[in-house]
Amino acid sequence: MNVNDALVRHTLVRHSMLRLLISLACLCSASALWSQPADTDNALTRRDGELFFQRYQDMLSARSADQLSAMIAEDAPLRIALQQPGDEPAQTFTLTRARFVQLRRTLWHFATDIRQRLESPRYTPQADGSLKLTFTETERHTLFNRDSGQRNVTTLTLARRDGEVVVVDLFNDTTLW
Amino acid sequence: MTRTTLFALTLLLGLATSNAAATPGSVPRTVCVFSLVGVHGEPYDTLRDFALTSQSWGVPLTLQPITNERIAAEDLQARQCDAALLTGMRARQFNAFTGSVDAIGGLQDYDGLEMLLAALARPELAERMRQGPYEIAGLMPLGAAYIFLNDRRINNVSKIAGKRLAVLEHDPAQQMMALRIGAQPVPSDISNFANRFNNGAVDVIAAPATAYMPLELYRGVGATGAVVDLPVAQLSLQLVLRHDRFPPDYGQKARAHFLAQFPRAMRLVHAAESEMLFFLPPPDADRSAYDQLLDDARIALTEAGLYDPLMMRLMKRVRCTRQPDRPECTDERE
Structure with a gap:
């Protein structure tokens, strides 16, 4: 193969790659369009968020693991950033829905004198029709004869699935003591 | 019926009876069952169920619960028991192959474990189940x-x-x-x-x-x-036999039996795992x-x-x- 052949081949390859990139860019734009709600009536409102928050508080009062599980989409990524002692950075854990619910359920099982406080809910509608809900949750309890508890700064992304408003993403900034 | 015929029949019956007594499977065999909680708990229950199946194969079993695993293993070696139910780690001394199922970092999920146990229950691997006088006649998952x-x-x-x-x-x-x-x-x-x-x-x-x-x-x-x-690691309980005390096909049949118990064992494992706090x-x-x-x-x-x-x-x-x-x-x- 001479230099010219090589150059021609190189140009052809470049053109092919360009076409590929353009196609990919189109696909990406299209998928971005697909991720928008097809029906704007499905977009969650602040009122949807308030109702969800009320359900969440009811679930906590009832300490119902089944209700908590039903409020979370099975495939939702659930991340906990656990604050560490001293200057250490927080450690992030990704949990399945079952393990996340287990964390709450087993605490309710072993702990006594449980007191919960939810505060500062904020509702932020997102461009894709979901709704971001942020709040702070403080739980104090007695665990194995020790006063302990947790504080979670929780950020939930809510969306409608099969007609129900559920958590599709969760991030907890958690301090345990 | 003449007296001679009666005598012949009696002799035949007597021979048949003495032959049955000589069959290794017809005399009860003793199984030392290591169980921290004695006759309570799932391992012992599983063995009790297995004893019924074994009886139907013509091999009655007498189960003897032992709370100290070392003693259960020593009793097997000393022929105080014909078989023993031991953890995989303890059973490694009787069979290094199956005793390595409990290896550190061996398998990280239960579907993989079921795949492995199914392979181990296949007749093609029967030879590996025997080492010296001992044979592994079944593995049960204890959970990770x-x-x-x-x-x-x-x-x-x-x-x-x-x-x-x-x-x-x-x-x-x-x-x-x-x-x-x-x-x-x-x-x-x-x-x-x-x-x-x-x-x-x-x-x-x-x-x-x-x-x-x-x-x-x-x-x-x-x-x-x-x-x-x-x-x-994937922990297991393993039934170790002195194979000369059991019929030749006993081990293979027992391995198939214990493999079929896998879902039952896993239900208990999953239930136990769902109870742990700060998991x-x-x-x-x-x-x-x-x-x-x-x-x-x-x-x-x-x-x-x-x-x-x-x-x-x-x-x-x-x-x-x-x-x-x-x-x-x-x-x-x-």
């Missing part, structure tokens, strides 16, 4: 061993260095593992490791979830500890480091002669069938 910590500040492997780690004194693999990670091994046995953890005499233990409630391990974890949701996976950033640590430890322990190389290759095949993108699937280390 997890790391229990009394302090969540031990939040990565390097922080285990210097901590007191209970190791089973009859399992050199655990002692070597403890030394590899810089922990201080505290020789223990199944009957005292939980108490040591619960009263703070050791900081770290490895145990299956099925021990969590019965041994009250939540007391050791307390309000400040955690259980790491990463299977360190957290390794931090996202450290996950691959944990996997690497377990892989390196297993390979080192195999090179040290503690695990059977063929079983290690079988388990690698299972891991790579389930997760072909694992880095080890393109190397030849095992």
Whole structure:
């Protein structure tokens, strides 16, 4: 193969790659369009968020693991950033829905004198029709004869699935003591 | 009927009776069943059910619960029992191949374990089930061993260095593992490791979830500890026979029986795992480091002669069938 052949081949390859990139860019734009709600009536409102928050508080009062599980989409990524002692950075854990619910359920099982406080809910509608809900949750309890508890700064992304408003993403900034 | 015919019949009947008595399977065989909680608990129940099946095969069993595993193994060696139900780690002395199912970092999920146990129950591997006078006649999952910590500040492997780690004194693999990670091994046995953890005499233990409630391990974890949701090893119970005391096809039939009990055992394991408090996976950033640590430890322990190389290759095949993108699937280390 001479230099010219090589150059021609190189140009052809470049053109092919360009076409590929353009196609990919189109696909990406299209998928971005697909991720928008097809029906704007499905977009969650602040009122949807308030109702969800009320359900969440009811679930906590009832300490119902089944209700908590039903409020979370099975495939939702659930991340906990656990604050560490001293200057250490927080450690992030990704949990399945079952393990996340287990964390709450087993605490309710072993702990006594449980007191919960939810505060500062904020509702932020997102461009894709979901709704971001942020709040702070403080739980104090007695665990194995020790006063302990947790504080979670929780950020939930809510969306409608099969007609129900559920958590599709969760991030907890958690301090345990 | 003439007197001669009657005599002949009596003689034949007598011969038939004495032949039945001589059949190895027709006399009750004694099984020493290691069970920390005696006749209570699932292992003993499973063996009780198995005894009924065995009876239908013409081999009645007498079950003898023993709460000290070392004694159960010694009684088998001393012919005080014809068979014994032991943990895989203890059974390793009778069969290195199946005793390596409990290898550190061997299998990380239960689907993989079922795949392995199904392979082990196949007649093609029957020869591997026998070593000397002993035969493994069934494996039952006890669930994965997890790391229990009394302090969540031990939040990565390097922080285990210097901590007191209970190791089973009859399992050199655990002692070597403890030394590899810089922990201080505290020789223990199944009957005292939980108490040591619960009263703070050791900081770290490895145990299956099925021990969590019965041994009250939540007391050791307390309000400040955690259980790491990463299977360190797949623990098993294994039925070890003295094969000359059983009919020739007994072991194979028993292995098929115990394989069919897998779903029953797993229901209990899953239920036990769902009861554990502070059951957290390794931090996202450290996950691959944990996997690497377990892989390196297993390979080192195999090179040290503690695990059977063929079983290690079988388990690698299972891991790579389930997760072909694992880095080890393109190397030849095992």
